Amino acid sequence: MLTSAPHRIQRVELRDIVKRFPGVLANDHVNFEVQAGEVHALLGENGAGKTTLMRILYGLYQPDEGQILIDSRPVTIESPADSIRHGIGMIHQHFMLVPSLSVAANVALGLRSTREPLLDLEVVKERVRQLAEAYSMLVDPDAMLWQLAVGEQQRVEILKSLYRGAALLILDEPTAVLTPQEVEEFFVTLRRMADEGHALIFISHKLHEVLSISDRVTVLRNGQVVKTLKTADTNRQELARLMVGREVLLRVKRKPVQLGPPRLVIQDLWALGDKGLPAVRGVSLEVRAGEILGIAGVSGNGQRELAQTLAGLRKATQGRVLIDGDDVTGWAPDRLIAQGLSYIPEERMEDGVIRDMTVEENMMLEDHGRPPFARGIFLNFSAIAEHCDRLIGDFEIKTPSRRTPLGNLSGGNIQKLILARSLSRTPSVLIASQPTRGVDIGSTEYIHQRLIAQREQGTATVLISEDLDEVRNLSDRIAVMYEGRIMGIVERDEATVEQLGLMMAGVPMEEAAGQTG
């Protein structure tokens, strides 16, 4: 399975690309260009059209209008196979890997073998080793994919593209799954690839990453190019403004709040993950009234299972949970809600709302059985209507009416609805899991302000997020979770990115503090 020597691409140009989906103009006459040796960042909010544009370049979608030129030659790219042939590789947000196969088999998939129809994995392994060494990306070609950490899986993805002779690499939000240290290593690899003459497109909505790795930035908003500019000539504030279309507060203001007694107490909590292995392994935490406790960590380290266990959706195998002094371990969600718990789930479309029901019905999912919204077995529609209209106004939820099917709302507005539902009963404890993931900057800003304001009501909040900036901005204290355990809890003012990053990689707190201090 030896591939042709990587042919160089000097310049790839997308001209006047238009792509329509039913009801949406995803790309509106977009012009974009990338050259060999540069990292060109494509910046924009979710839904700005970044991924659509790149999927067109990779042959996953066909443009309705426009042209793709490689080294000034117009080309048609009808499938991923075509784009691979042209020397284009794409690293997807969700890895395109087969977990039950080895690294080498994943690389070999879809390639012609040197001894067709038989596999030639030995040849593949040798070449993977060479490539891995050349770009200093350590990967064992014999390892089974499911055994690899997420960062390693990403390296396999990149090797897969390089193996196929990719001269242009499209990286779709590649840092979302990495710790800060891994991001640094990853950027070194990207630089090296660019220096060797590869062209790289870096899709992101994280401003500081774009600023630190790219040579040029193109900002997309609502399917249109706002501007392409040299990274050296811009700054965070300008990029944020271009991306959102108005001035943005990058940091929320926090009023100091007097902390009350502990409202949520977790003692040595254990729970199993989906595969039947312990995912939460002896977590003990205390959250006080008026406090936000942030839980940072790379995804898949038990945060999801912890949130579900606290919300009553997963059984605790050991340990206790107390809310306001009452032992609520093993309570079903409806009792927990009655006890004052609110939960903003990570998978909002799956666990948080019902797409085909109306805004109003979704708003009432948790409280419809309680007065004043229910009288006996009957629903009190006037009370429900009044409540919903008030929340829609209070929380700035953009919807034509409370009777609109929820599926018609944007992600940000759906998240605001869940927030409204959770906060409307002034919870004693709030579990907020990835509250702004996939949400536009405007809504994120609003949700952050609300979570901060909720402290003044005496709510004890657990904020679980993979976005380290979010955790650092909002939390009073930051706990880092790694492999189901809490590696330590750092006070807000003492937390540095380096220390948190080391803890996210499994280094205990004291040691991490020592290494960076």
Added chain:
Amino acid sequence: MIQDLLAPAVLIGIASSGIRLATPYLYATIGETFGQLSGVLNLGVEGIMLMGAYSGFYVTFKTGNPVLGLLAAIVVGGLMGLGMAIISVTFQAEQGISGIGVYLFGLGMSDLLFQKSLGTVETVSGFQPVEIPFLSQIPVLGQIFFRHNLLVYAAFLLVPVAWFVINKTTWGLKIQAVGQNPAAADALGVSVSAVRYATVTLGGVLSGIAGASLSIGLLNVFQQNLTSGMGFIAVALVYFGGWSPVGVLLGSLLFSLVNALQNWVQVLGIPIPSDFAVMMPYVLTILALVFAVRKVTQPAALTKPFERGEG
């Protein structure tokens, strides 16, 4: 009476007929393994087996040549597999439901054709046992393993062949990838549809042969619902065998031995009500699934149609 079962001649008889009875299970399970590995659950195996059994029998009855009968079963099985592929891959129908449709079609159609063309139960001279020189003369083992018809030998040869194809060829790699992560395979230029069409059609061919191995190999008759649930047991055995040819071989042997045992229980007149004896394989199916399923990793995309650009 029970001790009669332990007489050497009887034990050899049970083992030998166990090997023979494994034949239809082997063809059907290996065919279904290919389909399921690529992500398509074909519940219509039973119906395809019935059509294969009928067409194989009818052509053999008319021509006197079981090889032609086998070819007919292959063509009919392949066409039905292709039909299932069209329904589940191109039209993306719910696989559990469409498979039941294929089963009911095969059940009804094979009986209709049987009633119209033959009307009564006839017998044919199907594939005859072939004693393998020297090997068949080995005491005990020769009797158990080397005095069967060609379809039996071929079924057992299919196991290593299938293992090799799945694990050592580029096509096998594509099958596994398409069943585990079709989006990944697609992104690397593998045609998910082409792979699934091929595996489901192959599964149909092998199911057709499985049916023929009954009607012109083991029993040499055809009647309504000849397979009586073997196709469904085969689907269960694929889960039991953990989607590996060796696993389905073990499962097939387990079931055929239990079947052989219950036959001999009846032959010897051991005073167990025959209904209980007949029940054994089915009870075993349920038990096997209860205890086997959880351990293995099933193809992640099993029963899920693939459409580009969803994720």
